[in-house]
Amino acid sequence: MKQATTVLRIGATRRGLTEITGEIAKWMTGQSCKTGLLTVFCRHTSASLLINENAAPQVRTDLERFFDTLAPEDPSRYAHDDEGPDDMPAHLRTALTQVQLSIPVIEGRMALGTWQGVYLFEHRRRPHTREVVLHLLYD
Amino acid sequence: MKQATTVLRIGATRRGLTEITGEIAKWMTGQSCKTGLLTVFCRHTSASLLINENAAPQVRTDLERFFDTLAPEDPSRYAHDDEGPDDMPAHLRTALTQVQLSIPVIEGRMALGTWQGVYLFEHRRRPHTREVVLHLLYD
Amino acid sequence: MKQATTVLRIGATRRGLTEITGEIAKWMTGQSCKTGLLTVFCRHTSASLLINENAAPQVRTDLERFFDTLAPEDPSRYAHDDEGPDDMPAHLRTALTQVQLSIPVIEGRMALGTWQGVYLFEHRRRPHTREVVLHLLYD
Numbered sequence: 391m392k393q394a395t396t397v398l399r400i401g402a403t404r405r406g407l408t409e410i411t412g413e414i415a416k417w418m419t420g421q422s423c424k425t426g427l428l429t430v431f432c433r434h435t436s437a438s439l440l441i442n443e444n445a446a447p448q449v450r451t452d453l454e455r456f457f458d459t460l461a462p463e464d465p466s467r468y469a470h471d472d473e474g475p476d477d478m479p480a481h482l483r484t485a486l487t488q489v490q491l492s493i494p495v496i497e498g499r500m501a502l503g504t505w506q507g508v509y510l511f512e513h514r515r516r517p518h519t520r521e522v523v524l525h526l527l528y529d
Numbered sequence: 530m531k532q533a534t535t536v537l538r539i540g541a542t543r544r545g546l547t548e549i550t551g552e553i554a555k556w557m558t559g560q561s562c563k564t565g566l567l568t569v570f571c572r573h574t575s576a577s578l579l580i581n582e583n584a585a586p587q588v589r590t591d592l593e594r595f596f597d598t599l600a601p602e603d604p605s606r607y608a609h610d611d612e613g614p615d616d617m618p619a620h621l622r623t624a625l626t627q628v629q630l631s632i633p634v635i636e637g638r639m640a641l642g643t644w645q646g647v648y649l650f651e652h653r654r655r656p657h658t659r660e661v662v663l664h665l666l667y668d
Numbered sequence: 669m670k671q672a673t674t675v676l677r678i679g680a681t682r683r684g685l686t687e688i689t690g691e692i693a694k695w696m697t698g699q700s701c702k703t704g705l706l707t708v709f710c711r712h713t714s715a716s717l718l719i720n721e722n723a724a725p726q727v728r729t730d731l732e733r734f735f736d737t738l739a740p741e742d743p744s745r746y747a748h749d750d751e752g753p754d755d756m757p758a759h760l761r762t763a764l765t766q767v768q769l770s771i772p773v774i775e776g777r778m779a780l781g782t783w784q785g786v787y788l789f790e791h792r793r794r795p796h797t798r799e800v801v802l803h804l805l806y807d
Contacts, residue, residue: 391530391669393703393807395774425532427568427664429705429770433781435721441628443574443620448609452617453624461734470726478730481721485731485765487624489719492568492631492770494664496534501662503572523779525705525772527666527805529532530669564671566707566803580767582713582759587748591756592763595739626763631707631770633803635673640801642711666805668671
């Protein structure tokens, strides 16, 4: 068994979902891994990870709107606003989604379903560069 | 260290929670694993995974009702409805729960707590057969 | 590759978030692990895990209040109340957060971001001692 790690730096130019399946797959290609376990870890508390539908763009829009409603920007609800009105909702949306995903690798590819894509979910209004750690166990 | 993988095909005959702890444990029995890490991965965007109480049946009913209310079938809320009114709520409920669980294996058994069961959470109204990947690392 | 496991017993003296990053890091120190994958697993259905901001205390208060509102204590909503009005909300809050986190280990340390802390999220009113399994894969 071997290990490989890297840190992807993802430019989240807009609030919402940015697909990163391609960036991950590209790094995987260089590892000659046949069977293994890939862990994706987001090093932030205002951005998170999500596996969701990668076909219809409306799914992304609906997802973003849903979380806007569930954890709204509404200063009257929160005590914490050190970085503005989108600060605390960003932490809540991170708590409700994932900071980590582990994906089995079979026959050299992530065992994602046909319609599954891996997304970085940026919760802040301002553009950010986000660090996503990849860790691969394989033989 | 060794690896083993398989794909379980789970018949979700009804919307809601179907316990799969037994199916997973059955496969584990054949692997002669003493210590390890088991990863369970759901290859869908309209069904997800959940670890929750496996004793009182009312917990399952309350959980299903809670998610029905949190992400309701309500076409006026969503742009995406390619597969009907239960399509987008299914993606939202998947986003709010898990597509992947990694469970330590100790003394040959998943280190679940006394009251923990692993469930497939089917979010569509129509019966589906769902693919759940199991990946085991052990020595 | 090697494996190490332990069970932390965390005294959750109050409802809400208790940081456990230090307890985990302390155990890690004894393992002489340079690169690896650490899995943290909570063996309960009324307490869960969360990675969130470890700086401003108001974030914890806001998070706790948010989940109080999202899955409230309200007997009229739930059929299940075997252990009182905080029983079913505890299962719902567990379902909405995590029971498991896997964190890459790089250069001997968990690859957490600057502002990330690992928390046990106790959902019951009464103090509990909670079991958190740690599993480390490393070489």
